[in-house]
Amino acid sequence: MIALTLAQISDATAGRLLLHGADTPDTEITGTVDTDSRNMAPGSVFVAKPGEATDGHLFVAGAVDAGAVLAIVEHEVDAPVSQIVVADAVQALADLARVVVARVRARGRLQIVGITGSNGKTTTKNLLARILQDEGETISPIASYNNEVGAPLTMLRVTDDTRYLVSEFGASAPGAIARLAGLVRPDFGVVLMVGMAHAGGFGGIEATQKAKAELVQALRPGGTAVLNADDSRVAAMADVAAAQDAAVRWFGTGPSADVRATDIEVHSSGTSCTVTVGDDSRRLDLRVLGAHHVMNALAAIATATALGVSLAACVERLQTVQIAERWRMQPLGSDRVRIINDAYNASPDSMAAALRTLAQITAPGERTVAVLGAMSELGEYAGEEHDRIGELAVRLRIQRIVVVGDAARRLYLAAVAEGSWDSEAVFFATADEAYDYLVGELRDGDRVLVKSSNSAGLRFLGDRLGESFS
CATH class of the missing domain: 3.40.1390.10 (MurE/MurF, N-terminal domain)
Structure with missing residues (x-):
């Protein structure tokens, strides 16, 4: 401090x-x-x-x-x-953070970026911080410090030499983002997507959209909203930006985006695409698994280039990032049995994206195995969303579906009902039971996804499997 x-x-x-x-x-x-x-x-x-x-x-x-x-x-x-x-x-912590950031901002050149979205906040935060740290002192959250305690603690780490503060704003209820972002009034507000994550706390996806728009409303005068042009609910926040006299910078895959990706390829060692900003196009080879992380990279590039960093520098720095964060699409195991541990968090959107990635990176002759646990904070939508993921896993032809925990039982039942055959889907009440099964079941050429919300605890199962097959 x-x-x-x-x-x-x-x-x-x-x-x-x-x-x-x-x-x-x-x-x-x-x-x-x-x-x-x-x-x-x-x-x-x-x-x-x-x-x-x-x-x-x-x-x-x-x-x-x-x-x-x-x-x-x-x-x-x-x-x-x-x-x-x-x-x-907790309020005192927030008040102290507000005063400290205001003092630093008043006597320096501090630029503040706020990031929110139903998925991808931590990955985008890490990617942007990696780009900006070579430009000057950059403060960003440790892990997912994005709530009423974590966000102020991050803010309190700024010094008079800090050039960039990258804040991640999560929320479990309406008004939370407004309170956190209101502490610092960001110069840039990045909105990644609006999905079903935390829908139980918000009361539905429309309420989630309104809550995420609170970041745009909190921008300081003359600020910039960095918005996902591919997500219609995020794109609608341009009207909110206009009401705030804020500029809009678009990222996405369409030709109208200011920062866009084309020729996206997903492979076992990462994700590649061509990124275009204005007249400049560069090939980006991310080591982070999953096509969905392309949008996170675009959001980081859109913000960094608006801050004056060249596209060439953005690409060069992003290509040094090996994993987004521990337990987020983290490769473990070996070439013989590859474990992808993505069990720090889960929502219907991120679960579907991870399953698609598993299907995309598995070569002919290799077997797909999905170890799935519950998605939390979905409230009244929990049943139907777990059903949808179970059905999707079968439709993607995941060859072995291992469901863990009573809270995820509906996912298992939906997979069976969708057309599971020959014990394609199996259920275990505990992670220990699932581990014992998997140690005996997995074989050379298996590609294994471990995915659940943090509360399900499967991240530790992923670690155990990674060690066993290293």
Whole structure:
């Protein structure tokens, strides 16, 4: 975090300052800010956030032992450290992030990019950060730090030397993106797609569309909306941009897109396409598996080129990215049995895209195996969406469908009803049972997709399979 005095932090968070030891209101704090006491280092600020399973106030003493010099708390704690008592620790974290980013922006050349979409946020964030890091100090989220805690923690990492802040905005309910993006008013707002992810929390895809448009509404005056021309619901956000006096930069596969991809090819070692920006065309060979990641790359290129990075530099840097993120289309195993671990997150759209990728990269004589778990946060749509994925897996001629977990049982039943034969589809209640089956079932030439939402825990099954067949 940039240097702030205890008094300035107290003012930013609307808190009551309780001094300890030799501290005064003018004592400067420059350390990192975190809600996890295990991440403390000398000079850090610990935010004691109450949680569902435990309470951060119980870990203040441990944070101090690890080096914390300030605790932001909701009630005074018996610990040898200066404290700022606030009404709501999560809100205080957001308020502090707003103040820090505003100060950096006012005295530097900080450019802020916000990214949202039903799928692809983390991949796009990583691709864009890879491009921009060679241009200047770039701050981007660790993993998927995109919620009411993770987004402010990312913002608080900016310094006076930071040139780019890339923020990822997720949401589980309407208004969440507006609150997070409103903290910083981005210069660029990237909207990737509107799909069924989190539809249960939003109340349907129309409500999801409205929620994603909150990023465009939060753009600062003169900002730019970077929109997916191939997604009609995203394309409709051009009207929202116009109402904000924001420019629109399009990416997609059609001729009208400002940044477009043609000649897309999917193969076992990655994805290739030709990218055109204006009169310049370049061949892009991504090591990231899946045609759906082409759109994520286009979004990153559209933003970077608007920031003045050449297409040639974008392509060169993107081609150094080996995986988007751990557990996201991550190749494991060996050439003998290839495991694709994509079980960090899942929605109907990403599940369908991953299954299509599996079918596309499997050569004649090789066998497709899909290990599938539940898709979470679909609410009333869960049943029909799991049915649809089970049917799709059969229609894509996936040769072995392994369904894991009671929450995904309808996917299994739909695959059987669609025309599964000769035990093509099998069901296991636990990942351990599925692992035991797969260790004995998999053979040379198998290409195996492991895909589920994070809550299903299949990412660890993917890791075990990758190790077993390495």
